[in-house]
Amino acid sequence: MGYLSRRALWGLAVLLAISLVVFLVVHLSGDPTALYMGPEGTQEDYAVLRAALGFDRPLPEQYWHFLERAVRGDFGRSLRHQQPTLPLVLARFPATVELAVLALTLAVLLAVPLGVLSAIRRHSLLDTGAMVLALAGQCMPTFWLGILLILVFAVQLRWVPVVGAEGTRALVLPAVTLGVWAMARTARITRSSMLEVLNQDFLRTARAKGIGEWGVVARHALRNGAIPIVTALGLELGNLLGGAVITEAVFAYPGVGRLAVEAVVNKDVPLIQAVVFTVATALLLLNAGIDLLYTTLDPRVRLAYRHGA
C-alpha cells in the first residue's frame, strides 16, 4: 500500500476513535436528554424530547446515525445559537489560525536564531542566559503570562486596551502569550540539535574546504539539524491549540478555543462535537502536511518510503 493511502487510512481510524469517544462521553453521563433540557422538565417532556432526539434507540444505531450525519458535515443545530453548528465553528477558525500562525512565526523567528547562537557559543553568557529564559518560558503558565502582559502593557503602560482592541494591536499580546512556550521549547531543541550536528565529520570537511564558519552553519549544519526542529514544531501545533483554548479565554479573543469553552460551559453538545471534530480533522491534515515536508528537507526520508511502500 502506498504511503499516502496508508496515511489516509490512519487518519480515518483516528477520526473514528475520536467520534466514538465524543459520542460515548455524552452517553456515559447518564441520560443525555438532561443535557438538552433544564431540570424543570417533567417526565413527559423528557419522554417526548428523548424520542425526538433518538436517544431511545439502541446505542449502536444512534452511533451509526451520528456517523452518517457527521460524514456530511452535519453535527446538528447548536442548542444555544439555534443554528447549524459547522458554519459557527468555521466562522471562528480564521481568528485562531491567525493567532497560532503569528505565535509560531514569533517562535521560529526568535527561537531558531537564539538556539543556533547558543549552540555555536556554547557555555557563553548568551547561551546560559538564553537557556535560563527558555526554562522559565517552559514553566510559565500561559494564563499567568497573559495576565502579567495585560498588567504591564495594558494597565501600566496603556499601549493596548485591556479588552476589545482591534486589528493587529489586538493580536500582539495573545500571540506573544501563546508563542512563549513554543519559543522556549524550540530554542532548547534547536540548540541540542545543532550541538549534535556541529560535531560531525562532514562539518569538519566543510570547514577544511575553507568555507567560512557562518557558511558552514547556514548551509550545512542548519539544514541537517532542521529535522528535529521541524518535528518539534509539528508537535507544537497540538500544544498551540491547547494553549489557544486558554489564551483566548484570558484575552476574550473570539476564536475556536473560546467557542469550545463556551459550548462546554453551556453544555451545548452538538456544538462541542462539531468543534472537536473540525479541530481534530484540521490537526490530522496539518500533521500529514508536515510529514510531506520532511521529504523536501531530507531526501533520505523519501527513499525510505519508496522502499518501504
Place this chain on the structure above:
Amino acid sequence: MARDAVDAVVRAPDLAADLEGRRGGGGRRTRVFLGSGGARLGAAVLLAVAVSAATPRVLAPADPNDQRLLARFTPPLARAAADGPRALLGTDQLGRDILSRVVHGARTSVLIGLSAVLLAGCLGTSLGLVAGMRGGLADQLAMRLADMQFAFPFILLAITVIGVWGPSIRNTVLVVGLGNWVAYARIVRAETLAVREKTFVDAARALGVPLRAIVWRHVLPNVGASLIVVATFGVAGAILTEAGLSFLGLGVPLDVPSWGGMLAEGRQYVDTRYWLALFPGAALFVTVMAINLLGDALRDALDPFVQTRQGRTSVDQL
C-alpha cells in the same frame, strides 16, 4: 534450556559488566545530583510546597474560604480590619485571605499532580511492559493506541469530559491521568526491549525464573531511573494542566482553593487589583520551575545518555 544456562555461564563476564553498568556510578550520580545548584534550589522550594500541601492549616493564617466582605480587596501588607493582623498578600473580592488560599491551593495542586501521574504512570508502565515483553500483537495494539492518543486534541476532549461529568477533583485526576500515559508506555517499552536482551535476563530465564519475577526483579528496576525522570516532569505538566482546567472553570469545584481558580477570579479584576492574580500565578510558576530544575538534575544524574551526547536526551525526544 541447558544450552542457555551454559551460555549464561560462559558469558559471565558480560553479566558482571551488566551489573557494573546497573549498580556502578551510584556515587557519581549522587555527586552530579547534589552538585547541581538547580537541584538544591528546586528541592528547597518543593520542600516548602510539600509542607504547605501536607499541613495547610498550620501555615495558613486564616480559613481559606472565610469570607469577610467588609475587608474585600485589602491590598498586600495592609490590615484587613482596623485592629486585625496584616494580610500579607492581601484579600480577594470576597475578603478571603490570599496567603491562606495560596497555601491551601498547594494541597490541591500537589494532590492532583501526584495522583494524575500515579494513574498515568501505572497505566503507561503496564502497557509498556506488556508491549515490550510480549511483543507481537500486544505490542502493535499498545503502540497504535499510543499513536492515536497523540493525534487526539487532548485539551478539547478534557474540557468536554469535565463539562459533561462536572468539575471535581476525581474527574480532573482521571482526565489528566488518562491523557498522559503515552510517555510512560513509550519509554518503558523501549527500555524493556533493551533489557530483555541482556545477559542477566537470559541467565534468569535459563535458571527457570518465571516471567513475572523477571519483570519485577530485573526489568522494572532497570527502567526505574527513566521512569522517575519522566514522572518528575509529568508532575509539573499535570499541575499546569490542572491549573489550566481550573482557570477555565473546568477543573476542581469553586469551593476548593486552587491556583488556577484563583487566577480566573483575579483575571476579572486585573485592571485595578493586581494582587489577586499575581500571587497564585507566582506560586504556580515557582512550583513548576522547581520541579523542572529537579527533573533536569535527576536526568543528568540518572541518564547515561547525557554524559555522552551533549544535552540531547531521551526525554527531550518524547
